[in-house]
Amino acid sequence: MIIFRINYKYIIGIFIYLIFFQNLTQAGVNNETHYTISFLQPQNHYVNVEMTFDSRGENEVSVSLPVWTPGSYMIREFARHIEKVNAYTSDNSPLEIFKTNKNSWKIITNGPGKISVKYRVYCNELTVRTSQVNIDNAFLNGSNIFMFVRGRLSDKCVLKINLPKNWKNISTGLKKISNDLYESDNYDDFIDCPIVAGNQEILEFTVSGKKHFICMAGKGNYEPAKIISDFKKIVEVQEKLFGDLPYNDFTFIVMLVQAGGGGLEHKNSFAVIADRNLFDKPERYRRFLGLISHEFFHTWNVKRIRPEVLGPFNYDSEVYTKMHYVTEGWTSFYDNVLLRRAKIFNDEEYLTMFENEVNDIMRFQGRFKQSLEESSFDNWIKYYRQDENSKNSQISYYTKGALVAFLLDMEIIKATNAEKSLDEVLKLLYDDYKKNPSKGYTDGRIKELSEQVSGINMDNFWRDYIAGTKDLPLKEYLELAGVELINTTADDKITLDVEYTYITDSVIMINKVYEGGSGYAAGLNFRDKLISIEDEMVTKNNLQSVLDKYNIGDEIEIKIDRDGLEKTVSVILKTGLPRYKMKIMDNRSDSQLKFYNKWIYG
Incomplete structure (x- = not known):
């Protein structure tokens, strides 16, 4: 006779495990927001969006669209282009949905289950921060297109793209699952990846085993081989500065138009707009490469090395920082100097680009009215809303930030007898990021590291040129490197x-x-x-x-x-406002040559 003894503890353990596993599986489903986009009327500039998520048993759920996009600091009210917002259950029964403010909607869920929100977006503004859909292609910025469920910014996002029959290609920094399916770990990263859909040419190259894709959307007079060669040099010289490429792959988006410009950085991609016929015009092509270098430099400086307030983001209102002289000013200093290091520019071409920045600031009285910190803090209401008096009343933290970055670079070079430069400050900031990617730097960290690298007190420098409006001693600092600054107004x-x-x-x-x-x-x-x-x-x-x-x-x-x-x-009639030229001095001293080489070559 066989007697079975029941191990109740074992059975209870299995039961608890099964419940736990079920909950984990359900949580995995619940912690995703799924999006589908379709182009039912591209000729009328519309994209149709469906977002699906679980109610998680909540009686009410709110969805919102951002009012601004990171990297472009102005409230743009993207929700003004949203139409026909409706909500449904999983069996397509309508749910009550109503607007609660300019960019948010509340859904009465009727209990647990899947919720689908459907709407369409009018897209007919082609800038790097907005979206355009037409019969030929689509350029979509996620902040303009994709709502988020409030309280769930950390949820995984999955996107399905339904292309019109005659469109073949998709370009985006999103992780590719299949030909039409993409995903991202969270909403911040999801909308940080613009999307181009259409029949764009896609060029490729590899650096350090990582693939780089160049999306050339639109017709242009570019030579693919030269584009690949120059972009690759930009990647290589910046990798050499920072020591690595902090992504699995990278997508360069270039929208070619009859007239226009601008760029916007993203974590593993960027978007620029350029004149389709600039590529056989040397000076304009150099400016284009300066833009490419600038936006790619943001891969480190702002998308990873960032002020503490710039991420995670508040998509409902302004986010203030005094540090854009670093995020954009330092980037504007390095964009062209790295093109010189890459031997894309020669000395004369580099100094001509530097001259343009000098003249943008040093000719105008705005430099005495607004400090770098003030310009950074007020960019929401001033820099992005310039008028006819702006040169008289304010400065650009891009261009003055670049000039002050040069002064700081020369301060460090002088203090260390050309042993160190601003490069070392950047590398230490990047080390900070790698130790704790979730944490940005404080206002004081930049000064602290600059003093650490240089070995000198920077109180007066910060007071005069960053917090204050003292005129910049560019002539004296340039002479340290054997470069003459000449006022040609006479x-x-x-x-x-x-x-x-x-x-x-x-x-x-x-x-x-x-x-x-x-x-x-x-x-x-x-x-x-x-x-x-x-x-x-x-x-x-x-x-x-x-x-x-x-x-x-x-x-x-x-x-x-x-x-x-x-x-x-x-x-x-008075003597005109100053206009400056730069010239490398004849017979430079050994010290000047050493300082120049450290500035230019690092």
């Missing part, structure tokens, strides 16, 4: 120091009047139209020759049309 033609728009050959309208110039002192205004100078009619073709009849110190009468009324303004 050789310039007579100028009113205003900018014009030529509405027609005979209608000249002022669109900017620069403080410190003759026109500003006399009270010429934005939108004034020039009629005559000393009773001589002026046109697009003769304006400069008429001005050249007079000398510095002369007083001239300028007749204008202001708001439909004729007025006469007396202008005393």
Whole structure:
């Protein structure tokens, strides 16, 4: 006779395990948000979106669309393009959904189960921060397109892309699961990957075993082999600086248009917009490569090395930092110097790019009105909302940040006798990131590391050039490296120091009047139209020759049309605002050569 003894503890253990496993499986499903996009009316600029998620037993669930996109610091109200928002159960029964604020909707769930939210988005604004859909292709920024479930930003996101029949290619930094299925670990990373769908040309190259894809969307006069060669050099020189490539693969998105520009960084991709016909014009092509270098440098500086407030993100309102002189200013310093290190630029070409940054700041009075920290903090209301008076009242943390980065670089080079440079500060910041990727740097960390590397106190430097508006001693610092800064204004033609728009050959309208110039002192205004100078009619073709009849110190009468009324303004001609050129000195000393080489080559 066989007697079976029941091990109740064992059975209870199995029972608990099965419940636990079931809950884990259910949690895995619950912790995902699934998206499907379709292009049912691309000719009318629409993308259709369906997002599906579990209610998790909640009676109410809210979904929202961001009001801004990381890297572009202005509230843009993307929800204004959302249409036909509806919610359904898994059996397609409608659920109650209503709007609670400008970018959020609340759903009454009717208990546990799957919820599907369907809507469409109008996309007809092609910038690096917005989206466009047309009959030929789609460029989608996730912040414009994909809502998120409130409280679930950490959930995994899965995306299915249904292409029109005549579209063959998809370009994105999202992890590819299959030809039309992609995923991301969380919402922040999900919307950080723009998407191009269409028939774009896709170029490839490999660096350190990692694939790089170049999406060339649109027609252009580029040579694929040269694009690959130059992009590869940019990747290699930046990898050499930082010591690694912090991604599995990288996607360069280049949208080619008739006219336009700009770029926006992402964690393992970026998007730029460029003129389709610039590639056979050397100067414009150099500026394009500067943009490519700039956005790629952000792979480290801002997407990983970042101020502590820049991630995780608040998508409902502004996020303030005083540190954009590092995120963008240092990037603007390194973008071109690394092209010189990569031997894409020669010395003259590099210094010409540097000159442009010097003139963008040092010609205008805005440099005395706003500090780098103020420019960074106020970018939400000033930098992205510039007007005709901006050069007189503010500075760009991009360009002044680049100039101050140069000064800081030279301070470190001088203090260490060219043993160290700003490169070492960057590497230490990257070390900080690698030790704790979830934590950004504080305002004080940049100064702390700069002092650590240089071995000198930086209190005065920070007070004068970062927190303050003291004029930048560029001439003295450039001379340390054997470069001369020359004001060429004395050789310039007579100028009113205003900018014009030529509405027609005979209608000249002022669109900017620069403080410190003759026109500003006399009270010429934005939108004034020039009629005559000393009773001589002026046109697009003769304006400069008429001005050249007079000398510095002369007083001239300028007749204008202001708001439909004729007025006469007396202008005393002054020396024009400074305009700078750079020149490498002859017979540089050993010290100057050493400092120059450390600056340029690291």
